[in-house]
Amino acid sequence: xxxxxxxxxxxxxxxxxxxxxxxxxxxxxxxxxxxxxxxxxxxxxxxxxxxxxxxxxxxxxxxxxxxxxxxxxxxxxxxxxxxxxxxxxxxxxxxxxxxxxxxxxxxxxxxxxxxxxxxxxxxxxxxxxxxxxxxxxxxxxxxxxxxxxxxxxxxxxxxxxxxxxxxxxxxxxxxxxxxxxxxxxxxxxxxxxxxxxxxxxxxxxxxxxxxxxxxxxxxxxxxxxxxxxxxxxxxxxxxxxxxxxxxxxxxxxxxxxxxxxxxxxxxxxxxxxxxxxxxxxxxxxxxxxxxxxxxxxxxxxxxxxxxxxxxxxxxxxxxxxxxxxxxxxxxxxxxxxxxxxxxxxxxxxxxxxxxxxxxxxxxxxxxxxxxxxxxxxxxxxxxxxxxxxxxxxxxxxxxxxxxxxxxxxxx
Numbered sequence: 430x431x432x433x434x435x436x437x438x439x440x441x442x443x444x445x446x447x448x449x450x451x452x453x454x455x456x457x458x459x460x461x462x463x464x465x466x467x468x469x470x471x472x473x474x475x476x477x478x479x480x481x482x483x484x485x486x487x488x489x490x491x492x493x494x495x496x497x498x499x500x501x502x503x504x505x506x507x508x509x510x511x512x513x514x515x516x517x518x519x520x521x522x523x524x525x526x527x528x529x530x531x532x533x534x535x536x537x538x539x540x541x542x543x544x545x546x547x548x549x550x551x552x553x554x555x556x557x558x559x560x561x562x563x564x565x566x567x568x569x570x571x572x573x574x575x576x577x578x579x580x581x582x583x584x585x586x587x588x589x590x591x592x593x594x595x596x597x598x599x600x601x602x603x604x605x606x607x608x609x610x611x612x613x614x615x616x617x618x619x620x621x622x623x624x625x626x627x628x629x630x631x632x633x634x635x636x637x638x639x640x641x642x643x644x645x646x647x648x649x650x651x652x653x654x655x656x657x658x659x660x661x662x663x664x665x666x667x668x669x670x671x672x673x674x675x676x677x678x679x680x681x682x683x684x685x686x687x688x689x690x691x692x693x694x695x696x697x698x699x700x701x702x703x704x705x706x707x708x709x710x711x712x713x714x715x716x717x718x719x720x721x722x723x724x725x726x727x728x729x730x731x732x733x734x735x736x737x738x739x740x741x742x743x744x745x746x747x748x749x750x751x752x753x754x755x756x757x758x759x760x761x762x763x764x765x766x767x768x769x770x771x772x773x774x775x776x777x778x779x780x781x782x783x784x785x786x787x788x789x790x791x792x793x794x795x796x797x798x799x800x801x802x803x804x805x806x807x808x809x810x811x812x813x814x815x816x817x818x819x820x821x822x823x824x825x826x827x828x829x830x831x832x833x834x835x836x837x838x839x840x
Contacts, residue, residue, distance in 0.1 A: 438477045440829070441534040441551070442469060443544035445521055446511040448483040450490065450498060452720050459660055460747035461564045464624050465540055469496045471625070471822035480534070482525045484514065489528075499528050514543045515582055522550045536595075536832055538825070540564060542583055545590040558595035558832035560825075562622070563587065563604070565744060568611040573742040573764060574664060588612055595832040598622040598825065600745035601769040620828035624745050625818035626754045630723045633756030633810045634731045652685040653796035656733035656757075658726060658748050659740075661694045661702065666739030666762070668705055672785035673792060675709025680789070684796050689716045691729065730755035734802060735795050738767060739783060746770045750816055753777070753809035758802060760791050776809035 442465060449466035469479040473495030485500030492498060501524040503517040514521075525547065538560045539548030545561045552559035566587055567579035591597065591612040597619045599605045605621070608614035655674075659665045667690055677686050690702065706712040721729065730736060736752035738761040743749075745766040749759045753770075759777035761767040773779040780791045795802045 438829070439532070439534050440472065440477055440479050441525075441529070441537045442479055442481045443525075443537065443539040443548050443551075444481060444483050444541070445501075445518075445544045445547060446484065446514045446541060448485060448498065448500070449481055450492070452722070460624070460745070461540055463747060464562075464564070466492070467625060467627065467818045468821055468825060471818040472825065474819070475822055475826065477822075477826070480532075482521075482528070484509075484517070484521060499525075501525055501528060511543070512580070515546065515586070518543065518546045518550070522547050522554075525551060526554065536560060536829055538562070538829075542567070542586045542590065545594070546586050549590070549593055552595075559593075560596045560598060560828055560832050561590050561594040562598045563590075563608070563744070565742070566607060566611065569607050569742055569765070570664065572611070577664070577741075596620055596828050598828050600624060601766040603765050603768060604744050607765070620824065620831060622821060622824040622828060623816060624747050624750065625816050625821040626747075626750050626813055627723065628754060628814065628817055631727045631730065631751045631754035631813075633754075633806075651683060651796050651799075652687070652734075653792060654732065654734045655686060655688045655792060656691065656729055656736045656752075657688065657739075658691040658729070658736070658752075659738075661690070661692050661700060663700055664741050665692075666741060666783060667692075667702060668700060669739040669783050669785055669788055670737055671702055671705045671709060671711070671715065673788035674711050674714055676785050676789035677793060678709065678711050678714070681793055684793060686792060686796065687714050687716070689718065689729065689733070691718045691721055691726065693720055727751070727755055730757050733757050734799075735760050735777070735792070737788070737792075738762065738771075739780070739788060740764070740767070741783065743767050743770075749777075750813055754813035754816070756806045756810040758795070758805035758809050760788070760795070772808070772812060775805070776812045777805055 444465045449462050451462050470493055472479050478495045481498045484503050487502050489497050489499045503520040536558045537548045537552050539545045540562050541564050548559045567583040570577040571579050591614045599619050605616050605619050657667050706715055730752045736757050736759050738746050738749045742765050749770045752759050753776050759771050761771045763779035763781050771777045780787050
């Protein structure tokens, strides 16, 4: 048991716009889904009971002892765009209250701004503290991606959450800085709760594996197997990699660089990767796969030479840490939480910008130095071994203690 948890503590966890049971990499499901599910399971293992509330057809699923996912209907049946969720918050609040019945919660932990809006109302109604995790922030996205279409109601809601939540949690020190600079948050009210990795699934292999599909490396002398995993949207930057492969095809014909993209289209359909591949003349070098369950995804991570994370912004970059746990180095954009998730020169490389030429150069350096790349993989596995979900639960429990006004015991 962690120093801050106690048997009988009961937490209402809100993830209204996306279910922790959804497959990451599709629709609106991503690292947040993994975070909510794994944190709840780790908290339950330490004696805390967690009820997770999400929008969906009425019903509940008990996913482990002490963890139940409650689906609360609101609005029309079936999926709705997440942009419509704020308008359903009053209905969701009433629905969650009805599902609660006579149960009593010690606190609420909301995830993402839409859930935070409901969390503020429920915290007032129930007379309990609210702990909120942003995951991403509208002002930060607009800062790094000028054309990001972030609605004003999101920016207002996030400012209100910063001012009104009992505690905020951040993935990294960089996120605390962003909360302070963009929203005026008091750092004394923010707790660092770093995400974890399921180290029983995401682990290094004993020997070098082939691509799980059995693809040959190619006939050229030097090769590099690059993998991207995530939602297919501009924020995640898969188009940067496609352009980078085009640069390499023109400037480094001695390299055989292959890219596998694992994920599904999310949001607007304007990001047409297949068209970009045709424009660059590299369609034969790129493979597309649908989102995969964790064990299969881990196999692909282990088989890659490098996992690329060209995101415009990330509060942490869970894919980067999962890849490193598999012993695979990561090339990541030098921004936000990725600066803490990837240790430049030890677990991977940080690329200074999102220019395709910069990414082509970084990939070429990795291809040209296979021994160094392998050493980065060893460093990645060693570093990621310190990021377990049990550690995340311990940090979250400490934040809960602060919210409840309890004195934290020394570690």
